[in-house]
Amino acid sequence: MKLFLLSLAAVFSILALAANAEGPGAQTMDVDLTKWTPPDIAGVGDDPFGRMVKYGYLLFTDTANQVGPTMADPAKRFAGNNLACKNCHLQAGTQPYAMPMTGVWGQFPQYRPREGAVTTLETRINGCMMRSMNGRALPLASREMIAFVSYIRWLSTGIPAGAKLVGAGTLKIAMPARAADPARGAQVYSQTCAVCHGAGGQGQRAETGAGYQFPPLWGPDSFNDGAGMNRLLTAAAYVMHAMPVGTTYDAPVLTSDQAYDVMAYVQSRERPQMAQLDVDFPNRLQKPVDTPYGPFADDFSPAQHRLGPFGPILAKLRAMGAAAAANDTNQPK
Numbered sequence: 001m002k003l004f005l006l007s008l009a010a011v012f013s014i015l016a017l018a019a020n021a022e023g024p025g026a027q028t029m030d031v032d033l034t035k036w037t038p039p040d041i042a043g044v045g046d047d048p049f050g051r052m053v054k055y056g057y058l059l060f061t062d063t064a065n066q067v068g069p070t071m072a073d074p075a076k077r078f079a080g081n082n083l084a085c086k087n088c089h090l091q092a093g094t095q096p097y098a099m100p101m102t103g104v105w106g107q108f109p110q111y112r113p114r115e116g117a118v119t120t121l122e123t124r125i126n127g128c129m130m131r132s133m134n135g136r137a138l139p140l141a142s143r144e145m146i147a148f149v150s151y152i153r154w155l156s157t158g159i160p161a162g163a164k165l166v167g168a169g170t171l172k173i174a175m176p177a178r179a180a181d182p183a184r185g186a187q188v189y190s191q192t193c194a195v196c197h198g199a200g201g202q203g204q205r206a207e208t209g210a211g212y213q214f215p216p217l218w219g220p221d222s223f224n225d226g227a228g229m230n231r232l233l234t235a236a237a238y239v240m241h242a243m244p245v246g247t248t249y250d251a252p253v254l255t256s257d258q259a260y261d262v263m264a265y266v267q268s269r270e271r272p273q274m275a276q277l278d279v280d281f282p283n284r285l286q287k288p289v290d291t292p293y294g295p296f297a298d299d300f301s302p303a304q305h306r307l308g309p310f311g312p313i314l315a316k317l318r319a320m321g322a323a324a325a326a327n328d329t330n331q332p333k
């Protein structure tokens with residue numbers, strides 16, 4: 001075991017050397033998560049860090065029974081719905097292009113347009129706590145937050161900080177040059193999704209405890225309107241490369257048109273609402289074109305920001321951004 005750890009450390013330092021060989025400012029190395037083998041949770045030891053990693057894994061995969069709204073201790077009710085992180089971040093946060101956590105440890109702090117500031121991994125986790133989980137922020141020093149961060153650090157073992165990750169986030173779809181059609185999406189939904197997620201989008205509860213066998217896609221126990229999954233291009237990219245469950249990015253079941261329409265239908269249903277979404281993206285030129293809530297820098301309709309076509313909005317924002325940059329003489333060079 002010791003020898004194995006030593007050789008891992010050696011491999012890591014060689015990788016780190018390779019990444020830094022040309023000094024700061026040189027091209028960082030790429031890590032292709034589609035060819036990467038993440039570490040195995042069964043191999044985690046019983047030392048203090050290992051125990052924290054295992055608690056993080058439990059929180060990530062069984063969120064509702066650890067910090068969900070039905071916890072007996074009100075102080076532990078952090079999530080506002082009974083989803084689990086892994087319901088979206090598939091395979092416990094290791095599936096490429098299903099927003100994996102692999103390598104994410106070394107990507108923060110980073111500039112985030114939603115906050116308009118450089119923020120930490122903890123802030124990003126709390127973003128999902130407050131939006132995807134429709135809950136409240138974990139205190140930074142809480143055992144839960146330390147466990148999430150430990151789990152993500154451990155999942156990132158062997159990936160240099162700042163590496164360019166292939167397979168992170170979602171795999172973008174070719175943007176259809178039309179508005180999405182929720183009525184056509186309803187047909188895709190009843191043919192392809194309802195069997196698991198339910199005709200009413202309510203999902204299917206797990207046999208024991210809180211949580212779901214098939215998570216809800218709308219209604220009171222779903223993600224709220226400020227979540228990334230409530231943006232059409234993000235959601236369509238995710239679903240095309242991950243759903244029905246078991247689908248991987250390299251063998252999609254849905255066409256991009258079907259993914260676009262079906263998520264427009266899902267997003268047209270009712271879900272919890274988050275307060276004060278108007279303060280998101282303080283630099284409106286950096287607001288993603290498919291953000292379904294205003295205010296916007298452009299004067300395209302709210303409906304077009306929800307359903308597209310997005311091409312014209314993107315072109316307009318680019319033109320406005322170029323104009324703003326050219327006019328900004330106060331920026332230090």
Ligand code: HEC
Nearest residue numbers: 083084085088099104124125128132168169170223228229
């Ligand atoms: C309803 C779906 C959903 C759930 C549930 C969810 N997330 Fe997310 N998460 C997302 C989306 C969408 C993104 C943004 C992906 C992108 O930027 O393309 C994201 C991004 C993240 C990121 C940043 C990843 C990166 O590549 O920078 C972290 C960290 C994260 N989530 C942690 C969590 C944790 C921890 C939980 C559980 C407490 C959770 N998420 C639950 C949908 C979800």
Ligand code: HEC
Nearest residue numbers: 086087088192193196213214215216217239243244245262
């Ligand atoms: C065979 C069952 C099955 C089918 C069919 C299926 N899903 Fe899922 N879906 C799941 C499961 C299970 C999860 C959670 C995965 C996990 O926890 O590992 C999930 C997760 C999701 C999520 C993220 C979690 C959330 O609550 O938002 C979305 C979005 C989603 N599915 C959309 C769809 C859409 C759209 C379709 C139809 C095109 C579809 N699914 C078809 C089983 C299915």
